[in-house]
Amino acid sequence: MLNEPIPFDPAHDLDALAASGALGGNVALYRQPRGPDLLRRAAPLEDWCALRMRHGVWPYARLLSGPPGPLATVEGDGLAAAQGINFASQDYLSLAAHPRVLDAAMRVLAECGPHSAGSAILLGNSRYSAALEQELATLLRCQHAVLFPTGWGAAFGAVTSLVHSADHVLIDTLAHASLRQGAAAATRNVAAFRHLDCDHLRELLAGIRAVDANGAILVVTEGLFSMDADSPDLPLMQYLCREYGATLLVDVAHDLGAMGPGGAGVIGAQGMLGKIDIVMGAFSKTFASNGGFVACNERSVRRQLQLFAGPHMFSNALSPVQAATVLECLRIVTAPEGEQLRADLMRNAVELRALLQEEGLRCLGEASPIVPLLLGSEAATRIAGMLLAREQVFVNPMEFPGVPLGAARLRLQLMARHTPAQIRRAATLLGTAARRALAAPRPLLRRGAAA
Ligand SMILES: Cc1ncc(COP(=O)(O)O)c(C=O)c1O
Incomplete structure (x- = not known):
């Protein structure tokens, strides 16, 4: 009532x-x-x-x-x-109240206690975090995933650990603050391309490559933009990155789990699973916990993240309870039940948008x-x-x-x-x-x- x-x-x-x-x-x-x-x-x-x-x-x-x-x-x-x-x-997906998720969290709380024992590079890992890294990588068809205590830390840590002052960042003008602040902390060579505008991105890539053949270029976008509810053309962006020797990073904080076939988000919906250079995300929207991750294919990138991403190296790891919570959510997300929950969510979205349009x-x-x-x-x-x-x-x-x-x-x-x-x-x-x-x-x- x-x-x-x-x-x-x-x-x-x-x-x-x-x-x-x-x-x-x-x-x-x-x-x-x-x-x-x-x-x-x-x-x-x-x-x-x-x-x-x-x-x-x-x-x-x-x-x-x-x-x-x-x-x-x-x-x-x-x-x-x-x-x-x-x-x-x-x-x-309403997983924060799901009985299996609550049960997993309670079990691991009783087993491991409430906190992580240190940074992930020291003794902050657990068998739950190891399993989570493995299952995330499998969902994204990437070789590796590295966990972070927050999604914010994953975004900031990814950009600042991979990009240095002689490199360039090209970032969608509406990208999340964690990505923009990471770019600003990493290099002065940051330019924003117009929201979702691949022609503008191509122009900026060509401009950089005309004067700098050696600097790395990181292109940053999101799977689903959190304030505008729209998505970029990922195949085209990844193609442009290949053409100009740049690297693409996609933040899937809002779409992974909640959208796409098998919960694979916009990357899955656009047929790009396993084809995006770097994928990062947050657990806080669909996976009922704080935390984030960065997924990649190169072992050396994983090592760079582990050793040079401040929020991974110098912050206490996800707790075992958080890792087990996300793991249980991930198992629901990738099961038939996840498909049903996504269908319910999408029915609500379509219905609400139609009703609001009727309201003018x-x-x-x-x-x-x-x-x-x-x-x-x-x-x-x-x-x-x-x-x-x-x-x-x-x-x-x-x-x-x-x-x-x-x-x-x-x-x-x-x-x-x-x-x-x-x-x-x-x-x-x-x-x-x-x-x-x-x-x-x-x-x-x-x-x-x-x-
Ligand atoms: C696109 C995007 N990336 C990263 C983050 C940071 O994630 P978290 O809040 O889980 O730290 C957010 C959260 O607002 C977000 O919307």
Whole structure:
């Protein structure tokens, strides 16, 4: 049973909200505060966040009670804990609540205790992590897989351990921060190609090779982009990399397990299993655990990752419980049950996108576990997110730095176990909230934005 919607509080009336200034500003304005006092110079950022919090439009760092299921109990935005329909968690195949996954985690907790004994290069490995590396490599048809304590660490570690200052990185302009920050830390020779644009990529590759025959070039993209729900042409990208002597890295954090035949993600769906130079991913979206991996075919690349990727070498390894959790998820993902869960997830995605279109709303990308609803204006996105939270529909309103300025959106992440009734109810409420937010009188939005 859902709780009763919280009546709209006059204190949150839209005019009052705009007048408060809580709809204006953005994180970019506060990113690099100036002045010698490192401890106090960020005070204006804190004031701005506090203002948004007071007015219920700071939908971040909320508290979740219990598991991250399709119905979840969430507290935040100045609202008391309430149970609602949850599109703000990452558990695409609903494996975090799967009895076999819970059982595996409990068994290994009892057997090995709660933590890993050290970095993977020391005594942090276990028979569960060894089996996981082996089974991941098999799924991806790669020779090797190297584990990392987080997906972030896998991305950052892969780029920084393989690329050095004389090399080049060409990266999709919308690639995840972990990849972009890895590129920036590895070399100054970083260029972004337009999102999914292989002609632009070819132009940049040719430009580099015209002046530098010796530097290595790493080309970086994602299987399924986490804010836009779209995918690159991987066969063409890998072909271009071969043509120009470059190496392709694909981050499959959001699609591996949740999409593609046998759970092989977009790489599998595009017939590229075993043909991509380097594949990296995260366990946090489909495999019910923190953690990540990098898969490759060369033994020497594996060694380079093990010895020079900081998050692998200098951070405690995945715990045995985490490794066993992911391993059990992987076994479900690759079994017929995984196929059924992916079919349920995709049914939800197709249904929600169709219903939102009927509501007159624009979803970005293709049917996938991610449904991004582009609103554009940060103010409208804040209003819509607040209205939805009051109706106990939890979504993630995305603003800069998650997405570019002026491209704010509501991001919904679906699960296999969302029910058709939850999808229908959410679509209606999303339609109402987005229309109301977008129709807020222009001066209201402008006034807020100028504050
Ligand atoms: C595309 C992509 N790569 C890497 C990561 C990092 O993974 P994790 O959060 O599991 O560390 C994320 C997570 O947001 C992601 O979306």
